[in-house]
Amino acid sequence: MALDVPCVIKSASLVGLIVLVSTIPARAQENSGTETGVIRGKVVISRADDVTEEIMRGRMLNRYEAHSDITEKPFQPYTLPEKAVVYVESVPGTYTPPRNHPTLDQRDMVFRPLVLPILVGTTVDFPNSDPLFHNVFSLSEPKEFDLGRYAQGQHRSVTFDKEGVVSVYCEIHSYMFATILVLQNPFFSLPNSDGDFEIGGVPPGTYQLDFWYGRKKVDSKSITVAPRQTSSAMFQY
């Protein structure tokens, strides 16, 4: 693992890769020439996956969806990188959003990933991969939007220019939901499927490190980052 890369996201998921690629330029630009530290740790989940269960039930119990061939298709449970995020709150500085657009896909009647962390100012693409309509919308304070209905293969984009938690829903399928975490800084990581995470390029200081899992922030702890040092953190839920 190249620790000198400002942001290292240790995840095998495509989403993680997208975020990794898209956030490197921002941090490289902002923190070049400074001595930074690394936060490394692990998340341990010992609870049943209630969120996946809830969505799966909602999907199967959907009453008025004509396309039963889609709702009855086996549902791939969310992987850990799709539903967990570790992020640093409030790191001084301004950061340039990435040019690449992370995606929040609508596929097999669910949003994927369940949680998408982005740097404020980032534009997110919302492709529709299902052969039927969805209608993505949010009434969250940081960003209200309603993308309307569009066909498979098309996408709409939204730029999130205010920090905060954006809850995303589908107007047609009420059980569909996802969260976009619009963060002040790019120091976040998606744990890999083993729960390991690593956030590189963090300026020295004492910060609050948060752990988001499923639908909510489940834990938070203080962490101190020293130059060229690795700080450890562990979250259990």
Next chain:
Amino acid sequence: MRLIFKVVLISLCAVSALFAQLEVSGQATAEFFKSEDGLSQYAIDGGQPTFGWRWDLFADALVSDHVAFLSNFRMLQDQIPHIDLLAIRVSDIAASGASLEVGQIDLPFGDLGDRRFPRQNPFFDLPLINEHVTSLCESNYNLWTFSPEYAMRGDGVHILDQGLYDLGAKVYGTVGMFDYSIAVINGMVSATGTYSPGGLNSNRGLGTVARIAVTPMTGLTVGFSYALGPFMKDVSDSTLSQLYQKSPDKYSQHIAGADLELSFGHCSLYGEAVYNTWHYVQNVNLQVFGYTGAVEYAFTPRLSGALRAGGLVFNTISIREFIPEDDAGYTGPIGFVPFHGKWDHDVFRVEAASSYKVDQALLVKVGYQINRTYNLPQDPFDNVLFVQTVLSF
């Protein structure tokens, strides 16, 4: 009855706590109505301003990947509990793609879908073809063509029985771009068996309902429905039984419908038309053509607007109508009186509504409904203003 409802609710909560697979959700509404005070079935509470409420509770359980239990409970301000849906669903039987629902099911006629519920329905009631009660009285199956006040007030058989639920069995599925559904039920789409005495079948026959829909492109669905069966309950002391020595459930209903749903961007359109024939005494066919069309548009993430129009056109019949002499207040001829004309009053309704999402769970709707009734000396005053708050949970 209320006690039973409470027991059911408490049981559901207990079961919900015990078994995680039970999903309980619902919608609650509080509304205010002010209609004009004309002599019409559309005037609400005699034209007095009034508040009302409604509560829909959905309790579903996914027992296994292919077996589910679905139920809807509904109650209004009259505090009479209605169990609309109570069905066992077996999905994708033997990997055939076909599913089966048995119990009290929603009927596959038209495409009302979740527009049955206040959150998804931009207006306060269902389309006119689901709401109108005709001049064919449900209590004794007499026609009230000579007494327009009866017809206008409505003690009659529906064309489509509101939310369309009945006891029965339904098979449905998807094949390519086609969706099919066929059901056998206790009652008929115009007079479901839901409220029959004892809750069981009150007809000697069963009703059959079928629908096929095609989705040639995403966002466009065209459906065709057909239903056939006895539409009057076997009430032994009905006028029909006494005068014609023929049980009411020997008369059948044939109804065909077409529906269309089109959506794109922030706009969606829905239309439905039905042509209904009730075979009636003296070889008379009571026929009606009904239609409705609605358009919805989301102006912003929170603000939407909707327009809906619908009408009913009744046929002209020649019949010797039986007028009993003991009808209080009626001063016209009695006995068998020849009648020639439309058997009910043509009506037309146009309504506009706007809704605002206060947040994800809370919706406020306001709307106005204009009703026109024809073939009367004067169109009744029965326009309605409504404000409704809908909470989803």
